[in-house]
Amino acid sequence: MWLEILFWSLVVFIFVFGFIYIVIGIGGFWFGIPFIPSNKKVVQKMLEMADLDSTDRVVELGCGDGRLVFDSADISKESVGCEGVFVVALWARLLQKMGKKKGTIRCINFYKEDLSRFDVVFVYLSDEIMRTLYEKKWDEFKPGCRIISNTFKFPMDQVLPESEVMEGKYKLRRYVR
């Protein structure tokens, strides 16, 4: 009896952690960065740096579980999160439903999204992805658009941040197009 319970507990444990491991790994494998959530203090500081108001349209590129999208939605006119890993996007939508949060989670590769209407862009990606993002999307950003990046930077030979702030061990940067 106890052996059976132990066996099935082990099976469930392996299944759950295997699933989480795969979900986290897919982003890393497919997009070059896995799902790593920003902590609460970082989210708060990024919102402060964006200086959001009720007229702003906001997008988060690679929104993970949507925490920044949902918080932005309370302050802004529109808040959209783009997440390329289906299961992560699904998780974000589930959290949204359960928490009755505002905002839109789109399961999409963000390079395919038209970013020209947004006033604020949030990112937590990698230096390599920031370079590609700069090459593919910088000109598409609305003039005056504020881009707030957790940790990673656009190529320094192309554009410098307007400001940099430390939040714990994380350096946050604000760019203006």
Ligand SMILES: C[S@@+](CC[C@H](N)C(=O)[O-])C[C@H]1O[C@@H](n2cnc3c(N)ncnc32)[C@H](O)[C@@H]1O
């Ligand atoms: C480091 S996590 C950050 C999650 C969230 N932004 C946060 O700060 O909590 C990066 C996320 O970006 C997603 N991602 C990376 N490249 C992407 C792309 N081209 N299109 C859509 N999502 C992408 C990954 O799947 C991953 O969930």
